[in-house]
Amino acid sequence: MQIRPAADADRSAVLAIVAPILAAGETYATPRDWTDDQVLAYWFDPAYDVYVAEVDGRILGTYYLMANRLGGGAHIANCGYMTAPDAQGKGVARAMCSHSLVRAAGRGFRAMQFNHVVSSNTRAVALWQSLGFAIVGTLPAAFKHPVHGYVDSYVMFKTF
Structure with missing residues (x-):
């Protein structure tokens, strides 16, 4: 798998x-x-570094890397990750997150924070935890899931 700038x-x-x-x-x-x-404007926001994960020229996933906040919070990174449905469970998200941690450290970030990890997204929560992220906060009923109704969201954090 190759991960490269989009x-x-x-x-x-x-x-x-x-x-x-x-x-x-x-x-x-x-x-x-x-x-x-609107989707493309969101994912390719000028403040984001956007990457793709590909195998044999086929893009299987994508992520963006950005500063979580400006000013006094600009030393903390933030990312969003998405994997093609037929590539899920094959290590694409793990590879992208590992890549993003290296890229973030290389850019001088001191930690990474995920602001809104939906608790019902159990595969992502488990993956982030396996990569050293801790749940540092729970936002009760902060996300309205189309199937499960109001569910908690987590703030997850990892220091480099």
């Missing part, structure tokens, strides 16, 4: 991964009815 030519492959996940409304606190242009 190029303009990758936008349609990234959209094919990101748009259905956002539309499902199960893991990201974003509108479910965004147009393709």
